[in-house]
Amino acid sequence: MDRRDFIKKSLLTLALGQAAPSLLSRSALAAQSKDKILVVVNLFGGNDQLNTLVPFKNDLYYRLRPNIAVKRETVLDLGQNGQNLGLHPELRPLMNMWDQGNLALIPQVGYPNPNRSHFISTSIWHTADPTRKEETGWLGRWGDEQADPFCDTFIGGASPQAVTGDKRAAPAISGVDSFTIRMPKPFEEAMEKEMAQVRQGPAEQVRQAMLSLRGALDKIGRIRAYTNKAQYPDNNFGKAMADVARMIAGGLGSSVYYTTLGGWDTHAAQPVRQQELLGYLAQTLSAFRQDMKALGRDQDVLIMVFSEFGRQVAENASFGTDHGQGGLMLVTGGGVKGGLYGSEPDLEDLELNALKYKTDFRNVYAASLRWIQADVQKVLGANFQPLGLI
């Protein structure tokens, strides 16, 4: 919106007696919409697409992976819309979503000039800038425009680049139940006094961190009473997503929740490891969707799962796979148009033993930004066409 439009709109708002102060202090397009929620899950390490969404009718797949291919008879057939692909057996809890038409599978997602470093590729996904000039996270840039410090929340130890902007980062809450302060009175009083004293440089940064913490303690304290209606797997990821559900139930008010599940860097002994992780992922997503249904929010919540890259096609000598390029994204939620957004990968058209990317991740991001009514152009720097997921 240019300046003239902005003034016109502001005057109109004033005339209608709407909340003018927030409009004057913030751009109207950036305002947070509280009814839709985006949950982002970062699978750190590089999940192998080919053993997740399996080309089980392709003999070449079995020839290239004599030791680690998913056995044909165990693959979950996705039927016609899945073309010739099927899911890893541990993903059975997702089949329900597929059958109901609200699981979207997007193979070979990546970006131009793929980078095979975990850290560089993760940073590219987090900043949404393959040229690597941008330092702020894509959701961080959105968060910079919001009034509510809890417009987004990271569930874990320290907020990653994706939710770090110029002015702020998402609060990092590792667990709802453990998030309480235990301090004798004199210490608490002393801390209040210290927090009131402005400092300079790093000490001031620490003081600001203490102030954020105090704000978060108040907020989280109020949602502790909410309990989950579904059964989550007993591991860190299950707990994190159970806490997201409680935060939503308790009305924390975040439009974005972000969390991670690591361990996907399967250079060796891949089958056992990946199987375990896929199980965690599917059971947790299934429990979370049930919880949202019980809350009556399933239609409002979109879950987007990504990994920094897929893995190479031919297996290595340690029953594993090395870093590749295009990888699988998965999007689900009551309001999602399910299906396969792509096609069976061409295993004969590889780049240094890796699948080429077919869909730019920013087209998927664009859809998720639309979901929370964020300005795609502003956040991603260009008008990426949203993939038709919603």
Place this chain on the structure above:
Amino acid sequence: MARQLSYQDATHLLRRAAARGRKEEAQKLTEMGLEAAVDSLLQNPVPAPPYRTAATTNEKGLQHREITQLWLSHWLTTPTPAAERLVLFWHGHLTSEFRETQGAQAIDFWNQFATFRQFAYGPYGELLKAIAKNPVMLLYLNNAESKKEHPNENWARELMELYTIGPGNYTEQDIRESARAFTGWTVRMPQGAPRGKDRDPNVGLEYVFNPRWHDPGDKTFMGQQIKTGDEVLEILIAHPETYRFVGRKLLTFYLNPNPPQPLVEEAAKVFRDGGTREMLRWLFTRDEFYAPQNRASIIKSPIEYLVGLHYAALEGKVTLGQKDDDKTAARVVNAFAAMGQIPFDPPNVKGWDGGMSWLAESPLLVRLNLISAFAGREKKLDLEVFMDGASGPLSLVKPEAQLL
């Protein structure tokens, strides 16, 4: 003439170099003068005690708790604490993750730390060569299973991206070629020692070259014809970017989070020509090191925070200020996990990000909740070196307590 070292500057030097100290030590450094004080801090490390365990090979969690306590107690009691902060640096740089390293036992990690200690202050190339053949590293980055038929690229990639020249200075082809050169670099149990599930957790693995797994052919690495992994290492050790990349990292650990580029260039030169000790000596004797903007300019990591705090409280062991019992070791590892830094177990191959990420809401809360155990210790708590502006235990809630 010897240069002077004020008491004020001595507290800064001691805190930065060793992450622990008390008043009388700072006073002693002041009496020595600058050069002698720096030399006394940069002495060769006293060896850590040997690790012996009654745990079985399956009790990895117990083993991990044991070496965690053993290391922290060593840091708290050694006459050469600066070497232990440097060991922490090397551990966070030449990373291995305890929980992700299949086939390694705690003794192997303890041996890896001994290697860090042995080569800590010397030429970086010597340390790198030792770590390239370190069993934990070979297992962690999967080189131990790398065979000529399908080389595993994990070690080759991180060697260049994280341990030497940094991103942008090599190609995917260089990674593939060097991975071929390292095939056959693997591990074994010493001759005669039982292996697999019968392994004695008190006997460490060793490096071995397996010629049957090695690809003996010619490789082109960084434009040169080579055959072996040793040649790859020599090329990287001779590369000037290695010293810029690692030297810069040392400056962020010892000076401030954003060292100026001209200083990085100068540091890289000293680091390359003289090794790590010379670089630290150069840094600690510069006026710049004592400039106000470089004092208390680094956020303490959880390990530095707890070592510093326990030392200030005259404790020779990390107990979190609570009764020392059979649950202590587990409590300590849990606290480290919640603060985001588990000794021997960095979150990924890049190590800990550090900086303000240590003070995100949840980890900061854990730090603050630990303080109350040190309440009421007015007489025994010496915070002179631990933090600037301290006056009694209540000072622990000041922002300055988080700064190194």
